[in-house]
Amino acid sequence: MTDTGASPAPPDPGSLAARRLPFATPGGVSRTVNAAGAAPSVHNTQPWRFHRVDDATMELYADLDRLLAVTDPMGRGLGISCGAALFNLRLAVRMTGHDAQVTALPDPAARPDLLATVRATPGEPPDQDERLMYDMIPHRRTNRFPFDDRRLPKDVFVELVHAAHAEGATLVLVKGRTARRVLDMIGTADDTLAAEESYRAELATWTDPSRRLDGVPEHAFGPRPRDGRLPMRDFSLRGAARPSADFEADPQVAALFTRGDGPLDWLRAGQALQRVLLTATAHGVAASLFSQPLDLRPAQHHGEQAGPLGHVQMLARFGYGPPVPRVPRRSVFEVLDPVEVPGG
Known part of the structure; x- marks a missing residue:
């Protein structure tokens, strides 16, 4: 995202x-x-x-x-x-x-x-x-840049949990060894995706420098983690030159769940995610998102109950990072039927 x-x-x-x-x-x-x-x-x-x-x-x-x-x-x-x-x-x-x-x-x-x-x-x-x-x-x-080592105050994370709950979703902080396993799983999924030519071609389409209204521009890629322990998605497709940097040693990772796993649940997850992200922004908390393991989830697993909290719909990293510039946006007239604008 x-x-x-x-x-x-x-x-x-x-x-x-x-x-x-x-x-x-x-x-x-x-x-x-x-x-x-x-x-x-x-x-x-x-x-x-x-x-x-x-x-x-x-x-x-x-x-x-x-x-x-x-x-x-x-x-x-x-x-x-x-x-x-x-x-x-x-x-x-x-x-x-x-x-x-x-x-x-x-x-x-x-x-x-x-x-x-x-x-x-x-x-x-x-x-x-x-x-x-x-x-x-x-x-x-x-924000795909390194965060510092400050921990989110407990009351701030509680607000993020309440934000997700208000939209019918569950946000859970993933800690300790479980967090490390989740990050390793993300890294393995990212490596699997990057090895596929079709994935690299799709990613290249949405990172093409000629795109002006959408896609991910180079300034939003972020640096490569120097030790490779934090599996940030590599938008430069592995081979391209890109700066490296030290990321936080103990990333604060959370998982967003919905009870089901269908189109209604995905809409619900998106509303919950955005409420969480806006609440985080209000507290000066930065976020980046991981979906690589979910991108690899086989179609035959669709709709199955994943566990007591339901289905993971997004993995997020929270912390305190540097300011980052915006990315491009399509105008109203590119996403709205122009004949429907009143008075237009």
């Missing part, structure tokens, strides 16, 4: 603009879609499209042309990415003083790419926590 772009400031919930339905004006549509499009996504593919139905209703679609056929053939990563965008869209609606009523997968048989319908209904003004999370949208980053 990758980086963020900017989102415009929300209207004052007491103002006339805030009392308007969120999709009633070009500015309202632009604000909400920009916020949604600032979500993290696998390889910064930004695999979403938006369709304005009316002044109160927006539809979120999966852009299946951006599915990673090698590493994400079932669309799990795409679903999580779109779930993160959905959470941002919900927050943007809340900033107008409306509630966001979400219908997930409203017509899976006829329109499997229609992931959610979001309808604005009368609501209370946003609370302080909602405002803070919304304000964090343009500041959240995927």
Whole structure:
């Protein structure tokens, strides 16, 4: 999963603009879609499209042309990415003083790419926590650089756990030998993927320097871990020259679980992940994500119960790292049907 772009400031919930339905004006549509499009996504593919139905209703679609056929053939990563965008869209609606009523997968048989319908209904003004999370949208980053050795305070991690729980997911800190085993598993999966020509070709597509609106630019790769103990995904495809650096000796790793493992669960995981990441950002906590072992999960394991907490949907590393620049974003008019912009 990758980086963020900017989102415009929300209207004052007491103002006339805030009392308007969120999709009633070009500015309202632009604000909400920009916020949604600032979500993290696998390889910064930004695999979403938006369709304005009316002044109160927006539809979120999966852009299946951006599915990673090698590493994400079932669309799990795409679903999580779109779930993160959905959470941002919900927050943007809340900033107008409306509630966001979400219908997930409203017509899976006829329109499997229609992931959610979001309808604005009368609501209370946003609370302080909602405002803070919304304000964090343009500041959240995927940070692949070394973190220092400071530990997250217990109360901060508890807030991250509560953030995941609020979206129907479970976040668990992985410690000690278990953490080392998880990191070794990630490293083994990364090596397996990197050995496949089809994976290298897919990764090259999304790291091509000519990409200006999406993909992972070189400045976001991060350095190679000098001792190789922290298995950061190598976007430079092993052979390319790249600086190395010392990473933290004891990474703080957490796993995000959902009870099930299907399209609804992936959307839920994405919303939970984004709530966790925005909460972390508000505390000055950086994060990077690992999905390599999940990329290799065989299709025949889909839907099986993985354990008492359900299914792992994402592995995350938290800590305190240097500031990192944003990565590119597609504009509103590239992700929204232009004929649906009111007044356009």
